[in-house]
Amino acid sequence: MLRIITDYRDKAGRSVFFLIVLVMVGILSLPDVAARQKPTTAPATPRLPTLVMIHGMFVGPWCWDNYRDYFERRGYRVITPTLWGHDTPLHAPPPPELMQTGIGDYVAEVEKELGAINEKPIIIGHSMGGLIAQLLAAKGLARAAILIAPAVPRGISPISWTGIKSAWMNRQRLGHWGEPLRPTFAGAVYSSLHLLPLEDREKVFARFTYESPRAAGQISFWFFDPKKSTAVDAARVTCPVLTIAGGQDRLVPPAIVRKIHAKYQTVSTYWEFPRHSHFLIAEPGWEEPAREIEVWIRDKAGYFPAAASQKN
Numbered sequence: 001m002l003r004i005i006t007d008y009r010d011k012a013g014r015s016v017f018f019l020i021v022l023v024m025v026g027i028l029s030l031p032d033v034a035a036r037q038k039p040t041t042a043p044a045t046p047r048l049p050t051l052v053m054i055h056g057m058f059v060g061p062w063c064w065d066n067y068r069d070y071f072e073r074r075g076y077r078v079i080t081p082t083l084w085g086h087d088t089p090l091h092a093p094p095p096p097e098l099m100q101t102g103i104g105d106y107v108a109e110v111e112k113e114l115g116a117i118n119e120k121p122i123i124i125g126h127s128m129g130g131l132i133a134q135l136l137a138a139k140g141l142a143r144a145a146i147l148i149a150p151a152v153p154r155g156i157s158p159i160s161w162t163g164i165k166s167a168w169m170n171r172q173r174l175g176h177w178g179e180p181l182r183p184t185f186a187g188a189v190y191s192s193l194h195l196l197p198l199e200d201r202e203k204v205f206a207r208f209t210y211e212s213p214r215a216a217g218q219i220s221f222w223f224f225d226p227k228k229s230t231a232v233d234a235a236r237v238t239c240p241v242l243t244i245a246g247g248q249d250r251l252v253p254p255a256i257v258r259k260i261h262a263k264y265q266t267v268s269t270y271w272e273f274p275r276h277s278h279f280l281i282a283e284p285g286w287e288e289p290a291r292e293i294e295v296w297i298r299d300k301a302g303y304f305p306a307a308a309s310q311k312n
Contacts, residue, residue: 049122049143049297050077054110056127056151057211058170058183060086063126063282070290079121081113083129085180086209094180094210101212103128103219103229107135114141122297126281127151127252131219131230134260138236144300146242146293147260149252149278154222154231156259162250166191167220180210191251192279204282234263240300241267244289247274269296 051071053064061080068078083106085098110132114121123142125133130150137145152158169187185205193201218229241264245257254272261270273280273289280289 048074048076050079050117050119051297052079052081052110052114052117052121052123054081054123054125054129054132055083055086056125056129057216058181058188058208060207060209062207063279065282066286067124067281067290070287071294074294079113079117081110084109085212088209089206090182090208090210094182096180098180098210098212099178100214102214103131103135104227106215107132111136111139111141119143122146124148124293125150127278128215128219134232134237135230137239137241138232138234140236140238142239144240144242144297145237146244146296147257148244148281148289149246149249149257150243150260151219151252152222152230152256152260153263154225154228156256156263158220158252158256160253160256162191162253163256166251179213181213181216182210183208192277193283194250195248195277195279195283197284232263237264237267239267241269242293242296242300243268243270244280244293245270245272246276246278246280247272248276249278249280251278 053061053067055061055063061082064078064080068080071078084101085095088095106128114136120141120143122144123133123136124146125131126148128151130147131153133142133145133147134150134153136142166187169190170181170183183205185202188205188208189201193204196204218225222228222230241261243257243261243264245252245254247254249257257272258270261268271289271292275285276289277283280286
């Protein structure tokens with residue numbers, strides 16, 4: 001009887017010992033289980049969109065320098081293509097091929113660059129670049145389009161008294177119709193540079209270039225263009241559009257810009273900056289439109305909530 005009890009106690013002791021060992025092993029293994037669990041992370045913030053900025057007549061991508069720096073410092077990828085022939089300084093002979101270059105050629109050139117981007121960008125165009133942006137948006141190539149003091153598409157009259165004076169003053173020699181257009185300093189100041197400080201006007205004009213008379217004619221005299229080069233089907237522009245006017249623009253006055261906005265009214269937002277001219281992307285105070293544009297981009301592109309804009 002004593003042996004049986006002793007054996008029972010020995011067996012019970014061993015059972016308790018093994019039970020304690022199993023519990024300790026289980027406890028020690030808990031960190032390994034936790035380590036194998038997938039960590040909970042917040043969803044990644046979507047990457048900011050690529051911005052393609054298209055310059056206008058008589059200038060080059062340098063007119064976007066302020067905007068490029070502003071948006072790149074905020075994490076955007078910025079591309080500023082040079083339209084063909086717009087890297088020739090006025091002190092050099094004009095490229096003769098510019099005589100036959102039309103709006104369609106500029107559009108095809110930018111479209112080729114868009115093909116190298118692995119996403120649909122936001123296209124920002126100024127002046128003639130604004131018209132190119134409209135044509136590209138109608139092709140479905142833009143995530144959104146921002147038209148800054150844009151040139152008119154076919155069907156909208158570009159005529160205004162200040163516009164006529166700008167064109168007249170920018171014709172260097174009326175007898176030389178067989179050459180690319182060459183701007184004059186007086187014409188550039190009247191039409192675009194009049195809000196720049198006096199000491200900066202000649203520096204900026206020194207960077208101007210020639211323009212294609214064919215492209216200029218297709219914009220200004222679209223009713224004589226049998227190819228309808230500047231025609232934009234508004235129904236095909238389905239992306240968000242921001243249309244911007246400078247209140248003191250003499251080349252494309254607000255009354256004309258509002259007509260462009262009305263053409264795309266189902267998708268367009270209209271803003272007017274009363275203290276700015278046609279060159280609002282590079283004149284003093286350019287920061288205000290740039291800030292408002294970024295607010296609009298973040299809101300319309302749906303990246304993350306933006307601060308309330310002052311423009312509606």
